[in-house]
Amino acid sequence: MGNQAGPASVEDQARKLARVHRALKTLSAGNHTLLHASDEQALLNDMCRIIGESGGYQRAAVGYAEHDQEKTIRWMGTVGTDIRFLESVHLTWSDTPSGRSVAGTAIRTGKPYVGQHILTDPAYAAPAYDPLREAAIKKGVTSVTAFPLRIDGEVIGALVIGAAEPDAFDEEEVQLLSELADDLAYGIANLRIREKHRDAEATIARLAYYDALTGLPNRTFLLERLEESMQEAKQHHHALALLHLYVGRFHEINKVLGYRSGNQLLQELGRRLKLAVKENETLAHAGEAEFALLLPAASAEHAIQRAQRLTTILHDPVAVSGLMVDASVNIGIALFPGHATTPEALLRRANAAMREARPTHDGYAMYTGGQEEQHARRLALMGDLRHAIEHDQLLLYCQPKVDMASRRVCGAEALVRWQHPVHGMILPSDFIPLAEQAGLITPLTDWVLESAFSQSYAWHEAGLDWPLAINLSAHDLRDPDLVERIRGLFSTWGIGPELIQFELTESALMEDPASAMETLTDLKQLGTRLYVDDFGTGYSSLSYLQKLPVDYIKIDQSFVMPMTVSNDSAVIVHSTIELGHNLDMKIVAEGVESQAHWDSLAALGCDVAQGYHIGKPMPTAQFRNWETGWA
CATH class of the missing domain: 3.30.450.40 (GAF domain)
Incomplete structure (x- = not known):
């Protein structure tokens, strides 16, 4: 204009x-x-x-x-x-x-x-x-x-x-x-x-309180609900009952048919149990092959009636991998306040009663307090374990790890096995709790350290530089002499720090975060590589995780194994891989049991695989032959 x-x-x-x-x-x-x-x-x-x-x-x-x-x-x-x-x-x-x-x-x-x-x-x-x-x-x-x-x-x-x-x-x-x-x-x-963030918090809450496989509340949730129910029972002067269910054929099915079949069995049993649970009751997946049912206001008679109904519900065979399988479920019953007054004690005593139950005798048993023989057997096994450690009668096994991009062996996890002269091979899940109760964790860790260093030296002398990863417990992290003993072993055997690695479970790290951080820092200064094991099963925060001087995150097998059939598990695995890579850490997937697992993990950019699809735990003497066959 x-x-x-x-x-x-x-x-x-x-x-x-x-x-x-x-x-x-x-x-x-x-x-x-x-x-x-x-x-x-x-x-x-x-x-x-x-x-x-x-x-x-x-x-x-x-x-x-x-x-x-x-x-x-x-x-x-x-x-x-x-x-x-x-x-x-x-x-x-x-x-x-x-x-x-x-x-x-x-x-x-x-x-x-x-x-x-x-x-x-x-x-x-x-x-x-x-x-x-x-x-x-x-x-x-x-x-x-x-x-x-x-x-x-x-x-x-x-x-x-x-x-x-x-x-x-x-x-x-x-x-x-x-x-x-x-x-x-x-x-x-x-x-x-x-x-x-809200979705992530909901996922974390599910991880903390719910089991990914069955969708049921987990052991942590159960113990918290037990505490609440016990307080309410005290106020209103009534009893409550806890039923502990054990799937007797789970490990057998895993061994014969594979983990996927075992998971199918647990999912079907969980589905049947959910249909039988009333609104005011709490059903939980309390352990690998264990369920628990909390009856918030129940007498001994009512608890027995419920156990009888559950044995009927679970009696019919389950279709697994095209076969009809008898689950063989045993049920133990414990009552508050008569048998225990704390959640942990009540769960232990329901578990003890469950071990007394037999399918041929109605499939359930009430806790009676008369488990002296079993206690005596455990004491005898503790003595046998001490003898086995002191006289070098344990066995060093290892399970291979494979780099997914190159398919080359990149190391192995050192595992301890106990071949009892009378009872045969005893699982670590059975004798490690014995070691904890008998104060034998430090001697057991020392045996594993000595054996792993010796094996690593033997491999190195043979021109095989495979790193061996050693598991450390929460007790080990609190041991003030641990790092100096490891430093001494490096001096004794003269091997490089790249040949020895250490794995620490997320729950062990969170038991005493300050002490764990100090020990990890000292181990890192030795030049070793560190793993967070069983990631996703503990309660570590992201802010704490990013401060840890660790190199690898191992995704727990409870998320990896169902990932090909469960979208929730697949999302968790995918998110963990992205999280680890964003923190400049490499990712190891445990529980890789099939080619489908391998393909899914490879597509997500996972770095290292470990599981039965690659190789089962084996005596270290067999590792070289296995590696030749794998290559």
């Missing part, structure tokens, strides 16, 4: 200031809305409303860019026009006539599209936009502008604003409204991050 003096220029300036003022009011109200937003859809609706109410604009709409074949714009919120009307026009953000609206252009170009007059704007010249023009004129809209909504560099949609003035949206107003659009995009991104 050129520069003009007089009243006309004053009026122009006044109109310009008025437009800037309404944009500032809209920006301020929009920021207030962002501060209180808790839901994405509500935020979009409120922002459109504020643009109309606080800013006095005739129209506001938010559209999201769909990445379908037509590149549709999905309208999320509007003011001043009906959302169904916008949907009926079929606007897109493609580079076609239907995609040249202000919204489509802003999304496609990633820049604001300023429309000075809807009747003369070429974006609305095509006949397809006649309905939009007519609707705008009816609503008193003569100019429309669209601003891209950008999150992490990607345009997710557009904010469209319509005004009554044909010459609206000058440079100052557009600048302020662009800031509003950027703030809205930030608010959307923030709400989505918060939603992801």
Whole structure:
């Protein structure tokens, strides 16, 4: 128009200031809305409303860019026009006539599209936009502008604003409204991050209190519920009962048919049990092959009746891998307050009663307190274990680890086995608790350390530099002399720190975090590689995990084995791999039992695999022959 003096220029300036003022009011109200937003859809609706109410604009709409074949714009919120009307026009953000609206252009170009007059704007010249023009004129809209909504560099949609003035949206107003659009995009991104955090917290809660395989509450949940129920029972002066169920054929099925079959068995039994549980009762997967049922107000007679009903429910064979399998479930019963007054003690005594139960004798047993013979046997086994450690009668086994990218052997985990002269091979899950009770953990750890260093030296002398990983317990981490003994072993055998690694369970690390951090730091200074074992089964926070001087995370087999059939487990494994890589750690997957597991983990970028698909635990003397066959 050129520069003009007089009243006309004053009026122009006044109109310009008025437009800037309404944009500032809209920006301020929009920021207030962002501060209180808790839901994405509500935020979009409120922002459109504020643009109309606080800013006095005739129209506001938010559209999201769909990445379908037509590149549709999905309208999320509007003011001043009906959302169904916008949907009926079929606007897109493609580079076609239907995609040249202000919204489509802003999304496609990633820049604001300023429309000075809807009747003369070429974006609305095509006949397809006649309905939009007519609707705008009816609503008193003569100019429309669209601003891209950008999150992490990607345009997710557009904010469209319509005004009554044909010459609206000058440079100052557009600048302020662009800031509003950027703030809205930030608010959307923030709400989505918060939603992801809520999902992550829900996943962590499931990990902490629920079993991934059966979907049932786990042992931790059970103990907490037991504590609550015992307090309530005390207040109301009534008893409660705990039934402990053991699946006798689980380990046999695992050995003969594989872990997947064992998992199928547990899932089917869990399903049957859930159908039999009443609303006020708590059913939990209390251990590998164990279930527990809490009856919050029950007498001995009622508990026996429930045990009888459960044995009937679980009596029918279970279809596993095309076979009908008898689960052989034993049930132990313990009562509060008669048998125990703490959750741990009640669970132990229900477990003790369960071990007395026999399928041929109704399949259940009540705790009686007369397990002296079993106690005596355990004491005898403790003495035998001490003798086995002192006279070097234990066996060193190892289970291989394989680099998934190259399929080359990258080390092994050192494992201890006990071949009892009378009772045969005793599982570590049986004799390690004995060692803990008998104060033999330190001598047992020393035996494993000596044997592993000796074996590593023998391999090194044979030209085989396979690292051996040694498991350390929570007790070991509290041992003030542990690091010095390990330092002495390196000096004695003269092998490099790269040949010895250490694995520590997540639960062991969390038992005494400060002491664990100190021990890990000292071990790391020796030059060794460190693993967090059984990851996902403990309660470590991400802030604590990132501080640990560890090199590898081992995903627990309870998540890996069901990942090919359970989407929840697959999501957990995928998230753990991403988490570890983001923390510059490598990932080891335990429980790789099949080619399907291998393929799934390889697709997710897992670094190292360990499990029966690669190799079972074996005597160290057999490892070289196995490695030759694997290669």
